[in-house]
Amino acid sequence: MSTRTPVATDPERRRQASLGGLVPTSAVAREGDTLVMALCVELHAEGAVLPLLVLSDAPGLLGWDPAQGLSVTDDAGRVYEVRNLAQQAGLGALQTAVWIAPVPPPDARTLTLAIGGLVRTSVARGGGGVERPLTGAAWTLEIDLVPARTGADVPAEPDADPPPGRPARVPARTFAGFSDLLPIGQARMAEGAAVCLWALERYTDRAVLTVGTLADDPMRVAPMTPGAGRVEVWDDRGNRYEVSPIHGAARPGWSETSLEVAPAIAPGARAIGVRLADLPGHGAPRGATPLAGPFTFGVAVPPAA
Missing domain, CATH: 2.60.40.1640 (Conserved domain protein.)
Structure with a gap:
């Protein structure tokens, strides 16, 4: 059975006092000419932060909306709400910090991240940009919560x-x-x-x-x-x-x-x-x-x- 909990709307919940620990991870998913990796899981009292990095060989500026293109579940079937905290995009690389809620409970052993909607924007002749999906379409990360x-x-x-x-x-x-x-x-x-x-x-x-x-x-x-x-x-x-x-x-x-x-x-x-x-x-x-x-x-x- 899956459960869904509304994401916290208070943007100030990522603080030293709420930090519950870090989960190291080496999760990397490679599809086509693009890879996605999770740099760690930062646990807090009311949620967790997932720092994610995208690297691609595709030309153009990378773009992604995690609120629409990321789903997070655990091995017990829980479904987590997703919110973007910060993002820095460049040519061939995109780094983003995502907030998920609730915090994974002690009985959770694995987080599964299903990632889609990654795009690149290339400059069209005459100016402007053309947005195209990245090759690979979907990437899946399995994060071990007991590393x-x-x-x-x-x-x-x-x-x-x-x-x-x-x-x-x-x-x-x-x-x-x-x-x-x-x-x-x-x-x-x-x-x-x-x-x-x-x-x-x-x-x-x-x-x-x-x-x-x-x-x-x-x-x-x-x-x-x-x-x-x-x-x-x-x-x-x-x-x-x-x-x-x-x-x-x-x-x-x-x-x-x-x-x-x-x-x-x-x-x-x-x-x-x-x-x-x-x-x-x-x-x-x-x-x-x-x-x-x-x-x-x-x-x-x-x-x-």
Whole structure:
């Protein structure tokens, strides 16, 4: 028997105080020249956030309305309401954060996401745009709500200093270069704030790490940008990596930042360390006190399949 619960209409329910935990996932669906992946499940008291990423080889600007093109069910037959929280579209890539309600209950073991309605807009001769469905028509993601542990001991830091930041390459994410998704789903708490590592997308010559920050003060958190926020990444093989912000999104009480990590994680690495410090607050003047930190994570890296 399926149940349907109306979605919460209060847009301020994604807060540090409501955070119930993160579920790591490596769910990826590939159909035609497009793939869709879930970066994690962010559980809250009255619902959950699904950060989703679409990559395509099709030319044009990607578009999608999750409220019309996404259905979410679990293994008990429950049907979840869907609402779009934020979206950033570009050529060949689209990142969106979706709110579902209610929160998956403890007895749920799997979420199934049926995705359709993905489109691309190509510029027509003479101006304007022509919207066309993406090849593949439908994508299905199966998210395990009882995943394996992703934590590891933080590896010893290499003696070398962290490499200086540099402008990220464009595009950092490509359909052709995508290899796999390393699940993380870990959070660190500070006074009035939470810092969350979602996942690490692995590409041929680089990786992309996505970070979420949550606070109870609606002006407390903001995306990282060059010069605002510091991130270090290293592995258990003695390598340090360059880290550069590529995009961010923010609403009252939360922010998301995607960071290019270069080069690709070394094939022999079995753990990486991630440290975040000096995370900015939205609208904070220069010299304002950043979020308490630093926040350090150890992430297990399984052998390549």
